[in-house]
Amino acid sequence: MTLPISAILPIFNCRERLARHLKSVEKWADAVEQIIVVDSGSTDGSLELAKEILSPFKAIFLHNPPGLYQSWNAGIATATSTWCYISTVEDPITREGLDHLVTVMNRHNADVIISPPEMLNHDGTESVEQKMPANHLAESFRTGGLEDRLLNRAETISMFCGFLPHGLLGSSASNLYRTTLLQENPFPTDFGHCGDTAWGISIAPIARVAFTQKSCAHFYCQTSFKNETPEQQLIRHRQLAKLAIQSLTLKSPHDPEVAVMLGWFESSDSSIQVVRQWLSDQFTYRQELESQLENLRSKYQGGILAYLRRALRDEWKRLFCR
Numbered sequence: 102m103t104l105p106i107s108a109i110l111p112i113f114n115c116r117e118r119l120a121r122h123l124k125s126v127e128k129w130a131d132a133v134e135q136i137i138v139v140d141s142g143s144t145d146g147s148l149e150l151a152k153e154i155l156s157p158f159k160a161i162f163l164h165n166p167p168g169l170y171q172s173w174n175a176g177i178a179t180a181t182s183t184w185c186y187i188s189t190v191e192d193p194i195t196r197e198g199l200d201h202l203v204t205v206m207n208r209h210n211a212d213v214i215i216s217p218p219e220m221l222n223h224d225g226t227e228s229v230e231q232k233m234p235a236n237h238l239a240e241s242f243r244t245g246g247l248e249d250r251l252l253n254r255a256e257t258i259s260m261f262c263g264f265l266p267h268g269l270l271g272s273s274a275s276n277l278y279r280t281t282l283l284q285e286n287p288f289p290t291d292f293g294h295c296g297d298t299a300w301g302i303s304i305a306p307i308a309r310v311a312f313t314q315k316s317c318a319h320f321y322c323q324t325s326f327k328n329e330t331p332e333q334q335l336i337r338h339r340q341l342a343k344l345a346i347q348s349l350t351l352k353s354p355h356d357p358e359v360a361v362m363l364g365w366f367e368s369s370d371s372s373i374q375v376v377r378q379w380l381s382d383q384f385t386y387r388q389e390l391e392s393q394l395e396n397l398r399s400k401y402q403g404g405i406l407a408y409l410r411r412a413l414r415d416e417w418k419r420l421f422c423r
Contacts, residue, residue, distance in 0.1 A: 104133050105182045126188060138152075138160055192321065213310045266298060
């Protein structure tokens with residue numbers, strides 16, 4: 102049976118990793134209604150490889166200027182199936198995983214279904230201890246004997262807004278979305294690599310979100326990633342917190358539950374902001390100390406003893422050699 106899914110595959114100069122990823126895509130490509138490849142101007146043969154493997158499955162190929170979430174949105178705008186799946190390179194899913202997500206979506210009449218990814222190392226050969234919020238929630242479900250459940254409004258808001266700058270969405274390639282919801286609420290493109298977190302914040306007050314504790318996809322933890330300083334993390338946190346307050350404020354006059362969660366978030370965020378500001382100040386202070394120490398090292402390359410000798414000599418000359 103064909104699954105009513107439009108699968109979006111964004112690519113950009115990733116031929117080596119894409120070759121590995123397409124091996125997993127081939128296993129479920131004939132099970133979905135539509136595959137949309139969005140290329141952002143690859144020059145390393147990524148597009149040619151995708152066409153070679155996916156053309157037999159009648160894939161649609163689009164070109165969109167570089168930009169992660171811009172590419173996602175371009176593919177989503179073209180999607181025509183009931184459900185939308187974002188197949189990001191290095192985050193493979195199984196045919197059984199897709200079937201399970203559709204089943205749970207229909208069971209709960211949900212707009213979004215979230216599953217915890219199986220966390221693996223950079224090439225997918227070993228499990229790692231690193232966890233996303235969805236993995237922790239899955240452990241709680243298993244402890245409580247739950248398989249899957251529709252989250253209530255307060256749970257949805259706390260899950261999407263309570264881990265900033267991270268979010269319950271975790272790996273979007275582990276989830277399934279109602280296509281019309283994505284088309285009406287595109288992924289924000291002005292939050293750097295946190296666009297999916299920002300999207301979760303935006304839809305938390307309005308979407309029906311279900312969660313399953315079953316892992317349907319893998320997530321490869323890359324060995325290199327963008328590190329942000331505490332100051333940059335503070336800025337990112339404040340951007341996302343501001344969006345959360347705006348989203349909740351917009352809905353709170355018409356929904357008492359959202360109004361309660363707005364009060365919770367503002368109180369919780371106030372404490373978190375103090376901690377993040379302190380971490381940022383401490384980091385800046387340490388940088389200043391390290392800079393001063395380096396200046397002293399450069400100025401007194403002969404060491405403290407040599408510096409003291411020069412200081413004593415200069416003082417001797419000042420006092421007795423006039």
